[in-house]
Amino acid sequence: MRTRLKTAATSLLLIVLVALAIRVAYARHEIEIIPRQALQAVPFLYEPGDIAYSLAVGRGFGSPFRADTGPTAWTTPIYPLLVAAVFEIFGTFNFHAFLAAISLNILFSVLTCVPIFYAGKRIAGIAVGAGAAWMWAIFPNAAIIPFQWIWDTSLSGLLAATILWATLAVADSHRARDWCAYGLLWGAALMTNATLLSGLPILLAWLAWRQWKQAPREAPSRIALATAAIVLCCLPWTIRNYAVFHAFIPLRSALGLQLWLGNNDRYRDTFPGYLHPIDNSAERAKYVQMGEVAYMQQKQHQAIHWIISHPSRELKLFKDRFVATWSGTPHPLKDFLRTPSFLIRSVFICNILAALGALLGTILIYADHNLRPYAIPVTGLPILFPFASYMSQALFRYRYPIDPIVLLLAAIAVHWLVRRARKSNRAAAILIYAGV
Numbered sequence: 001m002r003t004r005l006k007t008a009a010t011s012l013l014l015i016v017l018v019a020l021a022i023r024v025a026y027a028r029h030e031i032e033i034i035p036r037q038a039l040q041a042v043p044f045l046y047e048p049g050d051i052a053y054s055l056a057v058g059r060g061f062g063s064p065f066r067a068d069t070g071p072t073a074w075t076t077p078i079y080p081l082l083v084a085a086v087f088e089i090f091g092t093f094n095f096h097a098f099l100a101a102i103s104l105n106i107l108f109s110v111l112t113c114v115p116i117f118y119a120g121k122r123i124a125g126i127a128v129g130a131g132a133a134w135m136w137a138i139f140p141n142a143a144i145i146p147f148q149w150i151w152d153t154s155l156s157g158l159l160a161a162t163i164l165w166a167t168l169a170v171a172d173s174h175r176a177r178d179w180c181a182y183g184l185l186w187g188a189a190l191m192t193n194a195t196l197l198s199g200l201p202i203l204l205a206w207l208a209w210r211q212w213k214q215a216p217r218e219a220p221s222r223i224a225l226a227t228a229a230i231v232l233c234c235l236p237w238t239i240r241n242y243a244v245f246h247a248f249i250p251l252r253s254a255l256g257l258q259l260w261l262g263n264n265d266r267y268r269d270t271f272p273g274y275l276h277p278i279d280n281s282a283e284r285a286k287y288v289q290m291g292e293v294a295y296m297q298q299k300q301h302q303a304i305h306w307i308i309s310h311p312s313r314e315l316k317l318f319k320d321r322f323v324a325t326w327s328g329t330p331h332p333l334k335d336f337l338r339t340p341s342f343l344i345r346s347v348f349i350c351n352i353l354a355a356l357g358a359l360l361g362t363i364l365i366y367a368d369h370n371l372r373p374y375a376i377p378v379t380g381l382p383i384l385f386p387f388a389s390y391m392s393q394a395l396f397r398y399r400y401p402i403d404p405i406v407l408l409l410a411a412i413a414v415h416w417l418v419r420r421a422r423k424s425n426r427a428a429a430i431l432i433y434a435g436v
Contacts, residue, residue: 010130019137023106026143040095043150052083073253078192079152105146108154115165116404132411156193156401183226187233194251199381206376256300262392263303324394326355357410
């Protein structure tokens with residue numbers, strides 16, 4: 001019986017099926033209570049959906065604000081192209097297109113169980129790998145976000161987890177094709193979510209160090225091969241941006257606006273959507289009149305000036321956004337007590353438990369000599385990736401791409417706590433048996 005339970009608990013197929021069932025059940029529940037007229041339009045009325053519509057109707061990669069405003073580099077191209085393909089197959093802004101788009105997101109979220117399972121297994125054994133995958137399968141964020149946002153978020157989470165798994169695997173590889181494939185994976189990730197760039201330098205540096213220890217002569221060529229593949233993936237997009245905007249935009253252009261939205265006199269605790277060009281007609285008119293590049297440069301200048309001239313306010317905002325990133329809200333206790341929703345309360349609790357587990361896991365992975373060789377690649381993205389949120393805005397979906405790795409660290413912590421508890425129980429049993 002115990003063997004069967006252990007086999008079931010470590011079955012990747014079972015974990016994937018449970019993850020799928022949870023996400024489909026949540027989506028079905030939401031579809032039953034939200035009018036179809038809303039579902040077929042509202043989720044697409046943001047930048048990826050608007051750009052996808054522009055692509056689908058033949059206007060090219062542009063118009064991120066529900067109006068024909070011309071070419072854009074607002075976001076990297078892969079996810080809008082996927083949504084455009086959905087529009088081409090199912091039609092624009094209809095219920096079937098919505099179902100197809102969220103089905104893709106659910107698929108990405110479910111498949112994330114696979115790399116996190118194998119990454120955990122490589123680092124600390126099958127118990128940690130299965131534990132991390134189970135955590136991801138039942139994690140509320142991983143069920144809610146694929147339905148609520150037709151955005152690159154779910155795909156980004158899958159790519160981030162796969163990058164970690166691939167980093168651990170390629171670290172000991174001597175085959176050129178593996179390093180090329182690793183570079184192509186990174187290229188796809190950057191063309192999906194530019195913020196993942198934050199983890200690239202530290203992971204490449206760790207791989208270079210690991211390879212140098214094993215094969216000093218071959219290490220530079222392998223890292224160069226991966227780097228070349230990354231550059232070649234991004235180069236067509238960069239060239240397109242230069243040809244269109246006559247400016248060097250290697251990935252995306254929206255950094256200035258993102259920074260300004262979170263750092264201005266009118267920002268409080270939540271995302272100031274009323275200042276965003278997609279909802280603010282005055283800002284949209286300014287964007288059209290100035291052009292995308294000049295508009296973003298102005299917003300970046302204004303944001304940096306505001307940050308420098310309001311140091312105490314910026315420090316408080318940084319603290320609030322740090323809390324919001326890891327708990328889901330800048331005021332977790334107050335919002336937990338105020339909300340009547342059991343689901344929202346469970347989101348707060350699970351986010352905080354995941355963050356605490358990841359913190360303990362981070363301490364353990366650096367303290368344990370068996371785990372320490374993997375410490376840098378496992379902790380790199382969770383440490384560096386959120387700084388974009390700390391400095392701009394901490395929206396609920398922003399942490400999602402690193403959540404699989406956060407839960408892997410939490411699984412390491414849980415595994416350590418379970419082993420510690422078992423040792424304590426054995427010691428107590430021995431003392432009792434000895435009559436002490």
